[in-house]
Amino acid sequence: MVFAPVAAAQEGAAETTPSGEKIEQIRQEIQKKVEEKLNNVLNQIKKRAWIGTIEEKSATAIKLLTLKEVRTVNLAEDVKIINLKRKEISVDDLEKGQRIVAMGFVQTDGTMEGKRLVLLPSYKERKTKVIFGTITDKSSEEKIISITGSEEKYEVIISDKTGLRERKNSKISNITYEAVKVNQKVIAIITPTESNGSTYQAKTILVLTALPKPSAAPTEKADEKDE
């Protein structure tokens, strides 16, 4: 009598086994889909573009010399390789020393699964410079100033296209050439002139106006107000 309900329960359990298997199957399918979705999300996070020159190549991988190090790009089966004329080429057409951008997914071992490779033109060093310095000279005849930085002195031409600005507190406002004075600290964005490598064209000059130091004596503040 005691065991009858137990036996009945066991029989009931035997009847539910097939549905238990079905539940397990559904569970596994859901888990698989979740993993796929998660992988897609992670792949988006790890999608990268490496720029460098080809050091070595094989039918399935290339070694890319970037600014930092040599990296391995394993070519995906469906990889697309595009040349400078925007035509699709094969890995056989790639040559050592060519500059490319390899786009794909970075793997946990630090290699990339390369999905798309595009040839790039030769590297051109950017000529625009950002300098921090002090105005040490200002021409009275032409709009040329001298800016002395920590290591170098720059002759800078100011044209109508130059943005002249001043920073006071946290605000930046436009100023005129007349407001630019010797001994001012500046940040300048400059490019070398085509004709003469020793002079520069100013794109932007930002004058850093020194903030007045707070006065300790209250009476001085009253005097300033009167003025």
Add this chain to the structure above:
Amino acid sequence: MIGVVLGFTTTGLLWAKKQGKFDNINFGTNKQDKQNDNEEIEGGLDATTTPSDTESADEKAIVLEIASPENESISETEKLEIRGKTEPNATVVVVWEEGEDILVADITGQFETEINLVGGENLIEVSSYNDEGGSAKENLTITYTTTKI
């Protein structure tokens, strides 16, 4: 009982330390280790700066961290937001392929601006300056493509 055992153990350890029983055992806090730690910190600029692209003028490095975008990432849109953190109220200069911008970090050092990318390779330079001439620079390489990878 446990308390008694712990008490005796602690007392014993303190006594042994006082007697110099542990002098020959290296816990990693001796002078040589401290000196090595200091050298690592000085040689590597400050620990809060992001890696190897950081440069300084006059050895007066300041903090500059780029929160977005990640270096070597791919952008599917022409417009790109640059966000980061540097010294409070520092002047930040951003130079990209076809433009430049000068902005001021806020009181917490946060800054952000939006730039326009060109198709393909984009080199973006972000530099930060304080009034004393301290500076830092970060270079980012971002690839703009509308092709689905």
